[in-house]
Amino acid sequence: MDFYLLTALTQTFRTACRKLAVLLCFIMFFILPKAWGDHAESITQLHRGEKAAETGRLLFNLDFKTQGVNNISCSSCHQASRSFASSKQFNRTFTGQATRYNAPALVRLNHQIVFGIERQDPNLVNQIRHCFQNNMNVTPAKLLFVLQSDDVLKTNFNQLFGRLSAGSAYQVIAQYLLDLEFSESKYDQFLNGDTKALSEEERAGYQLFMEHGCNHCHSGSELGGLTTAPVQINNEKVWRKVPTLRNIAFTAPYLHDGREISLINTIDFMAKTYSYRALSQDEADKIARFLSTHSSSISDSSGEVFRAPH
Incomplete structure (x- = not known):
């Protein structure tokens, strides 16, 4: 009986392995290439130089209220002085209703492969289009009206594209965000081989960060932006984008719903939720010190437009 049971279990295991191998091959050859391809396309189509980025800057910060459209701009939620995040738990849509999520920091987007907390779009231009039409209520027709009403924008778009179009507007905003320049952080220096860039306490925080598996989701040079992870919303497990942790010390409130003001408390909450282990105050402090190096x-x-204290 034991022999037959062992044989059955072995066959079941082999079948499961074959199915897993097929799934991994499908992901590697069909899903990931499409995600990377769409992301690459959204970037390579944008190389129109400094004028495009400057035009995107003007449009990103444009007060649409003065244009008779509404009272929301991109910078209403993504404030440069907050590392392109928001100081509010929730911002307001064009209807005055609170947004569903805390506005994430728009940091080093050219090092990320998905955009948007919920939609997780691999194409940055598509995500910008979604924000304009759904959060700001700026339809393509309204956007064209704004472009035609502003002499500087109208001139720039005609020089860049030969015409005015909403699609071009989304592209120049993407160009602006992709062209933002970031100074080298202490953690960048550490990754580049400077072992003295971090203090002994900061290195201890880095070690704790790794030991608790935080890097399983918050990976890469940006410590995030490359994958999704499950979160509990209304007692339901849903998948949301893992945010980058660069400049995390300056982008409170935290978590997808902005419920937490304290970085220390956020670290403790994440440890309990994902590594199933409570941190001591000293451990949480050290991880926070490490994260502040990025x-x-x-x-x-x-x-x-934003100065990180050192």
């Missing part, structure tokens, strides 16, 4: 100042064509 801080960068940000500049655009107008100069420095």
